[in-house]
Amino acid sequence: MRLALRETMIGFRRAPMLSVLSITTIAFSLFAFGLFSLVAVNIRKTLGEVESRVEIRAFLADGTPVEVVSAAMGDIGAFPEVSRVEYVSPDSALARARAELGEFKDVFESAFLPASIDIRMREGHRDPETLKTIAGRIKSFEFVDDVRYGEDWVDKLYRIRNVATAAGLVLGLAFAAVAVIIIGATIRMAVMARAREISIMRLVGATDAFIRRPFLIDGFLKGILGGLLALGLTWFASQVISHNFIQTAFFSRGLASLGLLGGAMIGVVGSSLSVGRHLRKV
Amino acid sequence: MIRFQHVYKEYPRSGLVLQDVSLFVGKGEFIFLTGPSGAGKSSLLKLIYMEELPTKGDVWVSGVRSKGVKRKEVAKLRRKLGVVFQDFRLLEDRTAEANVAFALEVIDAPRSAIQPKVARALAQVGLAAKGTSMPREMSGGEQQRVAIARALVNDPFVLVADEPTGNLDERATRGVFQLLRDINASGTAVVMATHNLELVRRSGYRTIEINRGQVVFDSGDGDRAKKVEVLA
Numbered sequence: 001m002r003l004a005l006r007e008t009m010i011g012f013r014r015a016p017m018l019s020v021l022s023i024t025t026i027a028f029s030l031f032a033f034g035l036f037s038l039v040a041v042n043i044r045k046t047l048g049e050v051e052s053r054v055e056i057r058a059f060l061a062d063g064t065p066v067e068v069v070s071a072a073m074g075d076i077g078a079f080p081e082v083s084r085v086e087y088v089s090p091d092s093a094l095a096r097a098r099a100e101l102g103e104f105k106d107v108f109e110s111a112f113l114p115a116s117i118d119i120r121m122r123e124g125h126r127d128p129e130t131l132k133t134i135a136g137r138i139k140s141f142e143f144v145d146d147v148r149y150g151e152d153w154v155d156k157l158y159r160i161r162n163v164a165t166a167a168g169l170v171l172g173l174a175f176a177a178v179a180v181i182i183i184g185a186t187i188r189m190a191v192m193a194r195a196r197e198i199s200i201m202r203l204v205g206a207t208d209a210f211i212r213r214p215f216l217i218d219g220f221l222k223g224i225l226g227g228l229l230a231l232g233l234t235w236f237a238s239q240v241i242s243h244n245f246i247q248t249a250f251f252s253r254g255l256a257s258l259g260l261l262g263g264a265m266i267g268v269v270g271s272s273l274s275v276g277r278h279l280r281k282v
Numbered sequence: 283m284i285r286f287q288h289v290y291k292e293y294p295r296s297g298l299v300l301q302d303v304s305l306f307v308g309k310g311e312f313i314f315l316t317g318p319s320g321a322g323k324s325s326l327l328k329l330i331y332m333e334e335l336p337t338k339g340d341v342w343v344s345g346v347r348s349k350g351v352k353r354k355e356v357a358k359l360r361r362k363l364g365v366v367f368q369d370f371r372l373l374e375d376r377t378a379e380a381n382v383a384f385a386l387e388v389i390d391a392p393r394s395a396i397q398p399k400v401a402r403a404l405a406q407v408g409l410a411a412k413g414t415s416m417p418r419e420m421s422g423g424e425q426q427r428v429a430i431a432r433a434l435v436n437d438p439f440v441l442v443a444d445e446p447t448g449n450l451d452e453r454a455t456r457g458v459f460q461l462l463r464d465i466n467a468s469g470t471a472v473v474m475a476t477h478n479l480e481l482v483r484r485s486g487y488r489t490i491e492i493n494r495g496q497v498v499f500d501s502g503d504g505d506r507a508k509k510v511e512v513l514a
């Protein structure tokens with residue numbers, strides 16, 4: 001391992017420009033991918049925020065006794081799909097409507113709005129199908145007059161979400177593939193630059209595994225350095241967008257680490273493939 | 283030790299470069315391989331260190347058979363034989379010592395053993411004082427000696443030399459040749475391809491001449507090859 005590290009360093013020192021070029025190429029390929037991921041993360045976050053507001057509102061019949069309502073709320077709260085159940089009295093409903101409608105607030109009068117139970121769904125259970133099922137179950141309570149959950153709106157939201165996910169996946173894969181190809185070509189150049197050394201190593205009896213080692217370390221280091229640079233560039237871009245256009249969320253620490261690890265893996269796999277291909281030829 | 287049995291080598295572009303070559307190299311022999319350019323000398327040497335494998339026929343080198351040989355076995359075999367070329371093939375950015383040590387390092391030799399072995403190999407080729415010199419600071423003859431030291435450092439049973447004096451002046455040629463004789467005298471077999479007929483004539487060593495891929499002359503005991511055929 002010590003020798004492999006030394007050989008890696010010799011490679012860096014001997015062709016510093018090539019190494020810098022490799023790292024920059026890796027960085028910019030990952031930067032393009034990072035920018036795309038940033039857009040995807042933000043779209044997802046926004047959709048998530050909208051989605052978290054999805055709720056079922058069950059309007060109660062006039063004169064429903066309080067004990068019945070609380071018993072029903074207990075039952076509904078026990079549904080595994082439900083995260084929160086809240087009772088909204090006619091007065092609170094009026095206050096809420098007034099707050100939401102601003103200048104038209106005077107058109108409402110107290111008796112106009114019925115009491116309701118607002119039901120929030122757990123994450124992962126806010127899809128149209130589940131909402132429909134739960135709404136149906138709630139409607140079956142005798143004292144429930146009507147159930148609303150913005151069916152059309154939820155359908156549209158889910159369609160947008162699915163399109164965004166599919167487009168994200170396809171574009172993400174395309175960006176990742178381009179990054180892998182570019183990085184692979186860059187590493188291939190590094191392998192070619194050391195072809196003489198490889199031939200001498202083979203001549204004096206080095207095994208393929210031994211010859212691969214410094215290149216794998218080389219690919220790993222370049223991947224990590226390129227990944228760090230890409231992460232820095234993406235962070236800078238997100239700051240510029242946040243300050244000048246729209247508030248942008250950055251990657252979570254876990255996602256950023258995953259990106260770095262991805263860069264390192266691309267480096268290692270790219271190196272392994274390039275050296276492997278070279279070794280098969282010589 | 284080295285045995286060729288009805289060996290054919292064909293390349294997709296250049297066609298048949300070796301045809302029905304059968305020969306035997308015994309322990310500690312010194313053999314010259316001669317013939318015009320393109321006759322197949324280098325191809326024959328490549329078959330010895332298994333850089334190439336025969337298209338037909340079999341090559342045995344120190345118990346390793348070419349048929350179905352694995353890359354790992356080839357790597358192990360090369361630790362037991364030394365190879366030198368006309369163009370030296372040294373690492374230009376490393377000292378003579380580092381070039382020789384490289385051959386030990388890449389086979390994971392124990393660190394404590396490397397320094398004494400390198401010093402001994404450099405002394406053997408007469409370059410004890412030049413260990414810290416870079417290849418570009420050395421003459422062609424000296425560079426070839428470094429290459430020979432690198433080939434010798436693992437105590438090979440055979441030294442395969444492909445035109446080792448091809449790039450050297452007469453004096454350096456004499457020096458390198460004398461070095462190869464000394465190496466042979468200490469028990470290592472030498473198979474050397476050369477164009478230098480003067481060298482061949484003066485030495486009196488066994489000479490194998492190749493032309494158009496075939497062995498056309500073998501000054502050694504012809505019975506050897508026949509013997510191999512009988513054994514096979």
